[in-house]
Amino acid sequence: MSRSPYIVCLLLTLAGVSACGGGGFGLVALNVFEDTPNLEVQPEEEIVFDARPAATGSGEESLTIRGVGNSNVILETIDVVGQNAGAFRLPDLPLPRQLRPGAEFPVAITFRPPSVGNFVAEILITAANTDVSVSRALRGTGCNDQNGDGVCDNQAPPAPDGVDTGELDSGW
Numbered sequence: 508m509s510r511s512p513y514i515v516c517l518l519l520t521l522a523g524v525s526a527c528g529g530g531g532f533g534l535v536a537l538n539v540f541e542d543t544p545n546l547e548v549q550p551e552e553e554i555v556f557d558a559r560p561a562a563t564g565s566g567e568e569s570l571t572i573r574g575v576g577n578s579n580v581i582l583e584t585i586d587v588v589g590q591n592a593g594a595f596r597l598p599d600l601p602l603p604r605q606l607r608p609g610a611e612f613p614v615a616i617t618f619r620p621p622s623v624g625n626f627v628a629e630i631l632i633t634a635a636n637t638d639v640s641v642s643r644a645l646r647g648t649g650c651n652d653q654n655g656d657g658v659c660d661n662q663a664p665p666a667p668d669g670v671d672t673g674e675l676d677s678g679w
């Protein structure tokens with residue numbers, strides 16, 4: 508799309524020539540900005556899930572897609588891809604979806620480790636009307652939970668009875 512009408516108008520305006528009507532200027536400006544939708548994603552770095560018991564545990568993290576630029580961005584696809592994509596799930600998302608500049612679209616990501624170990628995948632976001640695509644690494648760990656309390660066995664238990672009670676008693 509040509510920018511020349513805008514530039515001519517701008518030059519005339521700078522030269523003190525009011526050759527551009529307000530409405531006309533607005534229309535031209537709209538045409539110029541039409542090609543600049545964009546998006547941002549928070550967080551800006553990888554998304555790390557807390558360790559969860561293998562096969563039984565799950566955790567959730569979210570990211571937020573924000574429309575930026577000068578016109579609506581059309582979100583086209585949001586997918587989890589990569590080596591361990593099966594360990595991460597997205598809800599049904601209403602796509603495609605238009606996002607105004609400044610509008611935000613939160614996406615909840617659920618992590619369910621199928622087994623003990625580390626899981627890595629990537630969430631990939633593409634738009635229909637811009638070449639910009641954004642990806643974020645997803646990382647999570649599945650742990651052992653042999654006593655089935657929902658807490659990883661290698662993590663400090665929340666309230667180890669005997670010891671903590673004794674400390675509290677003597678401390679107070």
Ligand SMILES: [Ca+2]
Nearest residue numbers: 652658659660
């Ligand atoms: Ca446990």
